[in-house]
Amino acid sequence: MTAGGGSVLRPGDWVTFDDGEHQVVALAGTAVRLRSAAGTESAVLASYLMAAPDFAVTGAEPLPEMEPFGLLETLPEPARAAAAEWQRHVVEVETGLPPGAEPGTPARDEYDPATRSLTERMRAKAAELAVSLRTVEGKRSRYLKQGLWGLVDQRTTRRWEATGRADARLVAAIREVLDRETNVSTGTRSRLIRRVIKTVEAAHGEGVVPLPSTRTLYKLIDALATGRHAFGSAVTRRQTANRPEGPFTPTFADRPGEQVQIDSTPLDVMVILDSGVTARADLTIAVDVATRTICAATLRPVGTKAVDASLLLARMLVPEPMRPGWSASLRMAASRMPHRQMLGIDARMEQVAAKPVIVPDTVVIDGGKVFISDTFLRACERLGISVQRARPRTPTDKAIVEATFSAINTLFAQHLAGYTGRDVTRRGERVEQAAVWTIPELQDLLEEWLLAGWQMRPHDALRDPFRPGKAMSPNDKYASLVAAAGYLPLVLRGQDYLELLPVAWRAINDYGIRIGHRTYDAPELGPWRRQHSGHTAKKGLWEVHYDPYDLARVFVRTTGGWITTPWVHLPLVNAPFADFTWDHARRLAAAAGLDDANEADVARVLDALLTRAENGPDIRTARVIGRTRTAAALPAPAAAPEIENTPDPEPDSAPSEVVPFGVFDAHAEAERWL
Known part of the structure; x- marks a missing residue:
């Protein structure tokens, strides 16, 4: 039923709702009283009734579809102009006046609704435009259902196909070969074309599938390889292929410790080991999702052990003591965290650094042997911590700790002597010689930076809900969440740590x-x-x-x-x-x-x-010793025989046998030395 050009719902109408037929008995404010065909009455909100998937008014015309305004913007200008011109003609047939007519403008005789029927008006429009009556009827019908979009020439709305007119079998072969390129070394497009041709011929026979020109094949491959990094970095290609197909689900936490993500990775800095040899160290961190606090971070020689994860867990649960030489501004007493409340619980908070002690409810780990060991799992069980394992080869399950590693490299590691860069293509010359820090020294630097450069630095993922334009630091976020939660977790005591x-x-x-x-x-x-x-x-x-x-x-x-x-x-x-x-x-x-x-x-x-190890290896001395050892290992030249002062032989004496020199063969000489 309609009134004033719009659809309405009146008492007495029959509606389809909740898989049944119902009659509208009464309307009371925003509520609608319904009586089913069986005589059962019910009252529902009008908004709930009209939002039901199967709601419809029996006998009423369906509601018109909304115009896809976004798609109209994508059309070529001639197509939009042609549709607007047809809209002017259809509106004139429907109302007698074109859209935008001045008030009081009389309708033309052939389109006057008072004297002409709808069929007569459509015939007049068909004669005016030199088209058939069926064309005008179709345009009017589509306009009433779809608006301006129904008048658009649908040939202009076809989606552009990246593969053009290429044979579907050839396109399938290219996609198959591109999939196989994921885990192999990066090659050129010519290598891919050769493999595609071999794949097509093996599947369908030689000469069965028509092949375009080489130039067209290059364009087709570039179109199908978009986003795959098929001819770029092999690491990026594997990471892209390993992404889950579903949408990324952000990880949320409403209180400190609700979820803590733990992971380990080599730090992009060369350090001096206790033996004097330079190598990269393993960095293991625990990141609180709610506050982005790095609860604990440890550096160890490459090859993190199970006890390292347990010690990391223990360090998370005890206050961070102030170290000699640290600024007084790094004390918890100088921060905005609830220091006095914590001090009333634990006297150790008097001389601790400004980093919150977060007791995790759940820790997220990967399948590394360090974290699935009995030592780590027993420690979590004793502390009442739930352990959640990430899916294999799915780094997005612990994306926050993965992103934190990148932030540490950007904000901290790249400013250190011996920084290697994230890959060999970004590495400088003689990075090993620039290494000056031992692991204990670098650990102390890291802990001081975590207090001054991370915990007090605004984080883009931490936003005040009342002021979304302002980013908060991990310490500020912790203070606000503790106030919202209304409680403080009890930290680990000294004997518990032991x-x-x-x-x-x-x-x-x-x-x-x-x-x-x-x-x-x-x-x-x-x-x-x-x-x-x-x-x-x-x-x-x-x-x-x-x-x-x-x-x-x-x-x-x-x-x-x-x-x-x-x-x-x-x-x-x-x-x-x-x-x-x-x-x-x-x-x-x-x-x-x-x-x-x-x-x-x-x-x-x-x-x-x-x-x-503190002073670093003496590279010059090591080189001198190495050269000396190499020289000593070379065989000494044979002594030249003494030359006797004997008279020359007589000219008529028989000449001695002459031994000719052979042709020098480098390969044979190398084999002889080997």
Whole structure:
């Protein structure tokens, strides 16, 4: 039913709704009372009724379709002008006046609705335009249903096909070959054309599928290879092909710790290892999705172990202490985070850095052996943390931590000596010689930068909902989310942190505790020397926890609590050292003829090793030694025989046999030397 040119709904109308026929009984404000054919009455909102997929008014004309205004903009100007001209004629047939006519303008006699029927008006328009009556009827019908779009010449709306008129079998072969190029080395278009021809001939026979000219094949390949990087970077090509076909789903989190993503990757900086050799280090980070806080970050030599992930988890849950030399502006007390509330919970917050302690509810990891190890999974289970594994070869499942690695390289790594660039094409000359930082030094730099350069820097993904034009820093976002959540998570206590460290069972002797040819002792161990621990399953040994990346001290659990026990030769070493550093120092001591079981000798070698690593390798000395060794390995030339002062032979004597020189063969000479 219509009124005033628009569709209306009145009491008494029959409508289709909820897979049944209903009669409108009454209208009350925005509610419609319906009575079904079975006599059941119901009341629904008018907006809900009209939005139902199967809603329709029985006997009423369907609502007109809206014009696709966006598609009209894509048409050529002649096509739009022709459609507008037909619109003027159709409106004149329908109303008697063309669109835009001045008020009071009389209708022409042949189009006056008062004296002429619709059929007569359409015949008059057909005679005026020299077209058939059927043409005018079709234009009017399409205009009433689709508006201006119904008057457009549909030949001008055909979509452009990238393949043109090429044979469908040839197009299928090109797509097949392009798919096979994903995991192979990048080649040229001529190589691809050759493979396409071979594929077509193998599938359909030689000469069956018509092949265009070489120039047309180049154009066809470029059109079908758009977005594939088929002739560019092989890495980009594989990454593009590995993207999920569905839409990207952003990862959301409403509170700190709701989801934390953990991953590891080599850092684009050359560092000096304890052996003096330069190499890249593995960077493992944990990123909170809600605040973009880098909860913890550790640098290790290439080959991250399972204990590294567990230690990263432990470092996330304890406050970050201030280091000597750090600016006072990096203290939590100088930030906008809820420092006083945290201080009331944990007194350690008095001297901590301005980085929030976030207790994760869920951690997202990949399938790396480091993160699916029993050590890491048991640690998460003890802390009540849910572990969610990303799908294989799907980096978008943990896209935030992947993007954070790129940001670290851009904002931090590229400013360091020894920066390598993200690939070999961006690497400078002699990058190894520019390396000056050891892993402990770089770790300290990284932690200070995380406080000053990351936690206080506005992040584009952190926006104030009331001021979307202003980006927030991770610390500011944490403060706002904590206020919205209404609670503060309890951080890990000191003894809880020690529980996550690896365990060794040892006896407490008069000289202390021996672990890995190292002796640890402290006066507090006095009451427990030569005593049984009470653990019969461990034969009376004591529980000793240690950090494999800081062997300067161990932690002994006694009946009176934890005792921190330092290494007895710690004053001989001027830097922190790890277990692999100690093992290498023992090998160096043995190679030097020293007793690798003597702690003092190994400690001196270890101190020299760390000092050499701090200063970096002497490249010039190494080259001189290398050249000397190479020269010494060359065979010495044979001594020239003494020349006797003998008279020349007589001319009539028989000449000696002449041995001719052979032709020099480089390949044969190389084989002889090999």
